Amino acid sequence: MAFTGKHIFSRKNLLKIALLAAALQVQSTDLLAQDQKTFTVDMNKPKGEINPNMWGIFFEDINMGADGGIYAELIKNRSFEFFRPMMGWEKLGKNTEASMTILNRQEEEHQANPRYLRVDTRKADTTLGLKNEGFRGMGIKEGLAYDFSVLYRQANAGIRVKLELLDSTGQVIAETAFQPTADVQNWQSAEARLVATKTDPKGSFRMWFEGKGVIDLDMISLFPEDTWKGRKKGLRADMVQALADLKPGFIRFPGGCIVEGFDLSQRFQWKKTVGAIEDRQLIINRWNTEFAHRLTPDYFQTFGLGFYEYFLMAEDIGAEPLPILNCGMACQFNTGELVPLDELDPYIQDAIDLIEFANGSVNTTWGKVRADMGHPEPFNLKLLGVGNENWGPQYVERLAVFQKILKEKHPEVEIIASAGPYSSGEYFEYLDKELRTMNVDIIDEHFYQEPKWFLNNAKRYDNYDRQGPKIFAGEYAAHSRAATHAEQRNNWEAALSEAAFLTGLERNADVVQLASYAPLFAHAEGWQWNPNLIWVDNMKVYPTPSYYVQKAYSNNTGTHILSLLDQGAAVAGQDSVYASAVLDEEHRNITLKLVNVSGQAKQIALNLNGSQKLAKSAQVEFITANDLGAFNAVGKELRVVPQQTTLPVNKKKLDLPMQPHAFYTIKITY
Known part of the structure; x- marks a missing residue:
């Protein structure tokens, strides 16, 4: 049967369509009402105070995070102290x-x-040279200056040293030279500057020894001029900035x-790791x-990034040293190697001396070392960890010795004790009981688990004892099993x-005092562990989705916990939604954090109860991705990043x- 427009839009059919549309509208409204969740925030009754330093960072020299990473030295094996003394170096010319x-x-x-290298050109038929490959190459930037330095000894003048930066094809993109002077016995230092004419992430460095003679070389070094705060022989600026932004x-x-x-x-x-670089x-x-x-x-660890540099970096970015x-x-x-209890004194003295190095006056032995390095003011150390992921009775009995002496000598310093590498089970329960009996200041718990574990443990601290030790969530990271390669482990x-x-953690900030993701950095070509918070190559940093999550918390710490409830209960996974709220009395604002882990959209109504006069709009930052496997790949445009909008209040x-x-x-x- 053929249908005509007249037939479709007859009066009878139009009435039916109108009734059907009305019914659908009512049904849609009912569904919306059913799907909408109403959460209540009580702004007048803060539940507890938040440690202003709650959200921090965990730095370990893993994945070439220090040497080859944040420590900006470009020369690998600058002092020939690697197990293979010439690792990273290539001899050039006809060597005898x-x-x-x-x-x-x-x-x-x-x-x-x-160790040092002696170069003897007296019998060489050709010009001799050295080439250094750097840490997976050297990131060279056009127009940037690179500062060379070396310790040398030359009994008789005669050798001129030519310096070159090379691109990945071996072409010279910067060059200069220096003329060593003669001194029969003493080591001398020399410096020179090269300015690159080309950008290349896989550059290298070359030296030529022109003339006849003998010269001894040590601490051959090359740094970019654009280090953090312009400090000579300092840290890679973009990597420190990524930390400062947190x-x-x-x-x-x-x-x-x-x-x-x-x-x-x-x-x-x-x-x-302190004192002159060449003495570390x-x-x-x-x-x-x-x-x-x-x-x-x-x-290897050169300790160019040593304890002084760690303390200084903490101060630079406004963080407490830990x-x-x-x-x-x-x-x-x-190996599980142990120091006998009656031989622990040197280890305990190291702890006492570290507190003196950080906090002592310039008239103390270690305070003077700090002052001589350029920082007469104390670093105001307040926290100290004893042991890392140690467990069992052997740890408890050694910790007890540390605790007794440190509390006698420095009661102002809080001691952080390890809960071991596990978040549950026999080893964890043993330590948790023992550490609480010892009344340690802070217990360090670690979580490397699958995403499902993190979802199921959002209430982990709801019933922790508020009168006992505080908690440091010292190492956490969700390990996705859906990844096909390293960087993808840091997926959405x-x-x-x-x-x-x-x-x-935020809802229980009265007991969880500190929290940090781990590990922090990973070089794309030098990693051992994944996932990691920030990936890098020789030129740039690539924040992960986890970085932006951490940043949202650390940039919005607040001063007090607020209750955020769904029908009187904490929002901790009901209908796949998680939420927390904080009040910031200093900056006069409240911050809400809400997470929808489901594949369905949610409509949330938030009732903000309190006497504060609120602004008429809220600033909203959100992160989302349709693909849970989405990640920020090294060398490519970032896919998972925060977006901003506003919502009316x-x-x-x-x-x-x-x-x-x-x-x-x-x-x-407000």
């Missing part, structure tokens, strides 16, 4: 057996850095497992051989689950249409 040799100084003052409340350093070491000979010893004793990085599938044989010291135990996943699924979990009510798989930060001033 005696033309380039590694020698050891025997003088006591050089025991931390005994506005972290603290920096935990130097780890992590490198605190413990594979064995105690390889543990981190802070006293060997290089050691192997414990991540060099840790994973058979990610061996990194050229990974150093972690070895407690007399090597990593229990490796992982970050979204972390955002949900952190609402629980009408009579202390705010309507929030939540997109699927989305995290919202809402700030309202």
Whole structure:
């Protein structure tokens, strides 16, 4: 049968269409009413105070985070102290057996850095040279100056040293030279500057030795001029800026497992990381051989980023320093080597001396070391960790010795104790009980789990004892199993689950005093572990979705916890929504954080109860991605980033249409 327009729009059919449309509208309204959730925020009754330094960062030299990363030195193996003395270097020209040799100084003052290179050109048929490959290449920028320095010794003048920067094809893109002077016995220093004429992420460095003679070389160094705050031989500015943008409340350093070491000979010893750079004793990085599938044989710790630099960086970005010291135990996943209890004194003295280094007057031994390095003012250390991911009775009995002496000598410093590497189970429960019995100041809990665990544990701290030790969520990261390669482990699924979990930390900020993601940095070509908060290459930084989640919390800490309830209950996963709220009395605003982990949109009505006169609009930042596997790939445009908008606030009510798989930060001033 053929239908005509006249037939379709007959009076009878028009009536039916109108009735059907009305019914659909009513049904749609009913569905909306059913789907809409109403949350209530009580602004007049803060639940507890928030540590202003709650959200911080955890720094460990893993994934080439320090050497080859934030420490801006471009020369690899500058002092020839690697296990293979010429690793990173290539000899150029027609070398004879005696033309380039590694020698050891025997003088006591050089025991931390005994090796040096002797270049003898007297019998060479061609010009001799050296080439350094850098850390996975050298990131060179057009127009930027690069500062060369070296320690040398030359008994008789005769050699001229030519310096070159090369691009990835071997073409010279910067050059200069210096003329060493003669001194029979003493080591001298020389400096020179090269200005690049081309940008290349895979550059290298070359030296030529022109003329006839013998010259000894050590600490061959090259830094870009654009270091953080322009400090000579300093830190990579873009990496520090990424940390500063987090506005972290603290920096935990130097780890992590490198605190413990594979064995105690390889543990981190802070006293060997301060003073003149050339006097700091290089050691192997414990991540060099840790994973058979990610061996990194050229990974060593030069300690150009030492404890002084850590303290200084913390001060620069407004963060509290939080150093972690070895407690007399090597990593229990490796050798588990122990220091006998009656031989712990040197380890405890290291802790006492560190407090003096950080806080002591310039008239004290270690306070003078700090002052001589350029910082006569104290660093005001208030927190100190004893041990990292240690567990069992051996840890408890060693911690007890530290606790007794440190509390007698420095009761003003809070001690952070390890809850071990596990978040539940026999080992965790044993430590939790023992540490609470000891009444330690802060317990450090770690969480490396799948996203589902983070969603299921948003209420973890709801019933923790408010009268006992405080909590440091010292290492957390969601490990997505849906990833196909390293960077994708930092996908939106992982970050979204972390955002949900952190609402629980924020809701319980009266007991959770500190929190930090881990690890922090990873070089795209030098990583051992993933996921990580920030990926880098030789030229740029690439914040992950997890970085932006952490930033939303650390940039909006607040001063007091506010209750945010759904029918009288905390919003912790009901209908796949998580939420928390804070009040900032200092800046006169409230901040709400809401997470929708489902694939369905949500309509949320927020009732803001309180005597404050609120602004008429709210500032909204949100992050979302249709694909839970979305991530920010190194070398490409960032896919998962925050977006901004505003929402009206009408009579202390705010309507929030939540997109699927989305995290919202809402700030309202008053």
